[in-house]
Amino acid sequence: MDKETNCTICEKPNPTRTTIGTSLNHSVKCRLCGDYEINLTLESVLPHEHISRRKILSAYIRAQKDAGFPPVKVREYNYKKIIDETALPSVLEKIELLILYIGDKSEGEFGRLIALDSSWDHSITYSPRHQEFEEIQRFLEKEGLVERLHDQTQNKDFHKLTHEGWAKYYGLKKNRIDSLQCFVAMSFNPSLDDIYESAIKKAVEDTGFKPLRLDKIKYSDVIDNKMLYEIKRSRFMVADFTDLKGGVYYEAGYAKGLGKNVIYSCQDTEENKKRLHFDVNHLPFLFWKDSNHLYEELVAWIGATILKPEEINRIGQLEK
Numbered sequence: 015m016d017k018e019t020n021c022t023i024c025e026k027p028n029p030t031r032t033t034i035g036t037s038l039n040h041s042v043k044c045r046l047c048g049d050y051e052i053n054l055t056l057e058s059v060l061p062h063e064h065i066s067r068r069k070i071l072s073a074y075i076r077a078q079k080d081a082g083f084p085p086v087k088v089r090e091y092n093y094k095k096i097i098d099e100t101a102l103p104s105v106l107e108k109i110e111l112l113i114l115y116i117g118d119k120s121e122g123e124f125g126r127l128i129a130l131d132s133s134w135d136h137s138i139t140y141s142p143r144h145q146e147f148e149e150i151q152r153f154l155e156k157e158g159l160v161e162r163l164h165d166q167t168q169n170k171d172f173h174k175l176t177h178e179g180w181a182k183y184y185g186l187k188k189n190r191i192d193s194l195q196c197f198v199a200m201s202f203n204p205s206l207d208d209i210y211e212s213a214i215k216k217a218v219e220d221t222g223f224k225p226l227r228l229d230k231i232k233y234s235d236v237i238d239n240k241m242l243y244e245i246k247r248s249r250f251m252v253a254d255f256t257d258l259k260g261g262v263y264y265e266a267g268y269a270k271g272l273g274k275n276v277i278y279s280c281q282d283t284e285e286n287k288k289r290l291h292f293d294v295n296h297l298p299f300l301f302w303k304d305s306n307h308l309y310e311e312l313v314a315w316i317g318a319t320i321l322k323p324e325e326i327n328r329i330g331q332l333e334k
């Protein structure tokens with residue numbers, strides 16, 4: 015047994031620790047935080063962070079796990095960034111997070127019982143303490159969205175969504191898919207900055223959507239998890255293959271696998287056309303000559319393939 019038996023991040027007892035490679039790195043499974051990787055250097059530094067900040071890190075790692083992403087690699091260079099950049103949910107969002115959690119865990123089965131233990135699950139709602147998590151559970155019961163059952167033999171509480179709970183759950187899910195975000199995957203070569211600014215960003219904004227390009231985040235461990243998360247919550251993607259970066263193939267493939275609409279574009283040169291990978295060269299591409307050309311093509315494509323009929327008046331408003 016390891017002499018250090020508390021989780022360095024949340025201080026809860028007895029996480030499972032497995033050494034990876036050298037004895038300096040560990041893979042940790044904590045009931046509160048979920049799964050993460052950490053090294054000894056960071057484990058000696060981390061306790062100096064205030065526990066309230068470490069709780070944010072804990073909730074972030076747990077959210078990644080619950081969303082099905084690989085364990086977060088917590089490193090000296092990224093942990094502060096994760097804590098500083100994690101947007102803490104409002105009270106209303108915390109309530110929604112618990113409905114979404116129970117619904118997701120039920121996997122579409124009406125009446126499935128989901129175990130919730132406030133001492134170990136309060137990071138689901140980013141609650142610093144178990145009391146707030148219990149308060150949210152009581153609220154959901156009172157509102158008739160969740161039913162709680164106590165199992166005497168296991169001495170455990172189980173929860174299931176009621177009919178109203180499911181209606182709320184599907185409403186929340188739909189809103190998330192109806193997000194206005196457009197993920198932009200492209201090379202960060204400065205020579206393409208103008209293409210981003212005056213063609214892609216402008217076209218996305220002018221059709222009423224919000225572009226997101228993750229070039230401001232430097233570190234790969236953070237960018238991977240954040241990228242997958244942001245693609246998941248985007249309505250669609252613009253993937254520009256000029257410069258033929260491997261990352262763009264990967265991101266476009268991931269979005270496509272999630273059933274997202276992907277708009278493929280590339281600068282119109284003989285070389286680009288020749289070199290486009292066989293996996294993508296059969297797809298309809300917007301081959302653009304300059305930023306004006308790409309802007310016009312994108313506005314037309316977004317209008318035709320992404321905008322819903324009730325949203326089309328947004329373009330009309332802009333033209334006035």
Ligand SMILES: [Zn+2]
Nearest residue numbers: 021024044047
């Ligand atoms: Zn923990």
